[in-house]
Amino acid sequence: MVGLQNTLLISVAALAIGLIIGTLMATIKLIPSSEKLPVKVLKKIVDAYVALFRGTPIVVQLLIMYFVALPLIGLARVPPLIVAMIAFGLNSGAYVSEMVRGGILSVDKGQMEAGRTLGLTYVQTMKLIILPQAIKNIVPMIGNEFIALIKETSVVSFIAVIDLTKAFKQIGDATYEYIIPYLMLALCYLILVLGITYLLRLVERRMRRSDRD
Amino acid sequence: MIETKGISKSFAGKLVLDDISVKVEKGEKVVIVGPSGSGKSTFLRCLNLLEVPDKGEVWFEGQQTNRPGVNINEVRRKMGMVFQSFNLFPHLTVMKNLTLALTTLGLKPEEEAQEIAHGLLKKIGLSEKAYQYPSKLSGGQKQRVAIIRALALNPDVMLFDEPTSSLDPEMVEEVLKVMKELAEEGMTMVVVTHEMGFAKSVGTRILFMDEGKIKENAPPEQFFNDPQNDRLKEFLSKVLVKIV
Numbered sequence: 001m002v003g004l005q006n007t008l009l010i011s012v013a014a015l016a017i018g019l020i021i022g023t024l025m026a027t028i029k030l031i032p033s034s035e036k037l038p039v040k041v042l043k044k045i046v047d048a049y050v051a052l053f054r055g056t057p058i059v060v061q062l063l064i065m066y067f068v069a070l071p072l073i074g075l076a077r078v079p080p081l082i083v084a085m086i087a088f089g090l091n092s093g094a095y096v097s098e099m100v101r102g103g104i105l106s107v108d109k110g111q112m113e114a115g116r117t118l119g120l121t122y123v124q125t126m127k128l129i130i131l132p133q134a135i136k137n138i139v140p141m142i143g144n145e146f147i148a149l150i151k152e153t154s155v156v157s158f159i160a161v162i163d164l165t166k167a168f169k170q171i172g173d174a175t176y177e178y179i180i181p182y183l184m185l186a187l188c189y190l191i192l193v194l195g196i197t198y199l200l201r202l203v204e205r206r207m208r209r210s211d212r213d
Numbered sequence: 214m215i216e217t218k219g220i221s222k223s224f225a226g227k228l229v230l231d232d233i234s235v236k237v238e239k240g241e242k243v244v245i246v247g248p249s250g251s252g253k254s255t256f257l258r259c260l261n262l263l264e265v266p267d268k269g270e271v272w273f274e275g276q277q278t279n280r281p282g283v284n285i286n287e288v289r290r291k292m293g294m295v296f297q298s299f300n301l302f303p304h305l306t307v308m309k310n311l312t313l314a315l316t317t318l319g320l321k322p323e324e325e326a327q328e329i330a331h332g333l334l335k336k337i338g339l340s341e342k343a344y345q346y347p348s349k350l351s352g353g354q355k356q357r358v359a360i361i362r363a364l365a366l367n368p369d370v371m372l373f374d375e376p377t378s379s380l381d382p383e384m385v386e387e388v389l390k391v392m393k394e395l396a397e398e399g400m401t402m403v404v405v406t407h408e409m410g411f412a413k414s415v416g417t418r419i420l421f422m423d424e425g426k427i428k429e430n431a432p433p434e435q436f437f438n439d440p441q442n443d444r445l446k447e448f449l450s451k452v453l454v455k456i457v
Binding site (some may be wrong): 018117124132 | 292301
């Protein structure tokens with residue numbers, strides 16, 4: 001049970017961190033007509049961030065975070081569970097930023113123009129017109145990201161966190177019987193993912209209502 | 214009311230608007246025609262600064278608008294705009310489309326905004342569509358709603374960017390009718406269009422644009438019967454043959 005709890009805990013926390021970082025970075029990338037230097041620098045940082053976290057394996061990021069990065073800034077004693085949340089959160093942020101950006105860009109640019117010609121500000125148009133439409137595209141992608149996180153977190157035992165995978169491995173180690181624990185493990189992940197998929201479908205269906213009316 | 218003084222605009226190194234100076238007086242109905250790519254839409258979009266000119270000045274109601282420190286949102290509120298692709302907000306009902314700006318900008322309380330919307334819907338005969346989503350409307354109905362969405366803010370001028378170009382032929386007339394009524398009520402209008410019939414009957418002045426320049430600027434009789442510019446003569450011979 002501790003294993004299941006940790007798997008869910010890490011995934012949820014990572015998604016939350018990812019959403020915050022991702023939305024922030026997507027917003028930076030979408031700042032209009034940015035010839036100003038600070039904005040340009042920020043955009044470069046975001047690009048580098050996305051390239052870095054998408055370009056290296058998550059296990060490597062996890063190991064670096066635990067054994068290199070945190071000790072380097074004097075935080076060697078952070079519990080591994082928290083480290084896992086942060087590592088997966090930072091990683092997720094890179095993916096989420098691309099999802100949010102894609103979702104916003106998929107809204108026809110005439111919508112922004114229509115909002116602005118009615119005298120609405122950029123922020124008002126974003127909030128009332130663009131985002132409500134973008135959300136419909138973003139939510140399914142975020143759901144997939146959550147599913148990916150649940151599965152990817154199966155590597156956290158590298159830094160001694162007991163998650164679902166580690167828990168079943170321990171059962172196997174204790175009984176010298178691996179077939180049933182590992183098949184059960186696979187079944188656990190499958191049930192989790194199918195459950196989440198089902199919930200996502202419900203949410204999506206609700207959101208598509210205005211399209212059918 | 215609106216004046217441009219020598220505005221130029223390039224996209225990716227290509228000059229789209231070349232030193233254009235035009236004045237539109239209150240109550241005028243200025244129609245802009247010309248071949249595709251001549252810069253007429255860009256020019257229209259410069260009037261409310263959806264495109265910002267690289268050079269030159271845009272004036273509206275005695276104020277230069279393309280200048281730092283001007284609240285462009287307040288300026289745009291007085292300039293209604295209608296697009297070729299309607300750009301209704303698909304996630305909102307027709308009613309919400311009409312009242313959103315009024316209530317968000319704090320110009321009218323919700324109830325009053327709805328009254329205005331109902332009045333406008335009645336005028337274009339679409340009262341029964343008030344609580345439907347735009348996806349349920351035909352192209353012509355969408356464009357009529359887009360027109361009254363702009364009118365809800367009680368603008369001083371209306372800009373039309375090829376309002377009938379993406380409509381099925383049988384729906385063009387219903388949109389033009391709304392525009393004609395608007396013209397008769399005295400609205401100042403700037404219309405980019407390919408509808409020569411509309412230009413002739415409603416326009417008080419017609420501009421011919423080609424290669425980023427205004428090549429002719431004349432009242433309709435002179436524009437159609439005695440064109441001066443050679444490119445315009447060629448253009449008219451082509452489009453007018455099409456009408457016959």
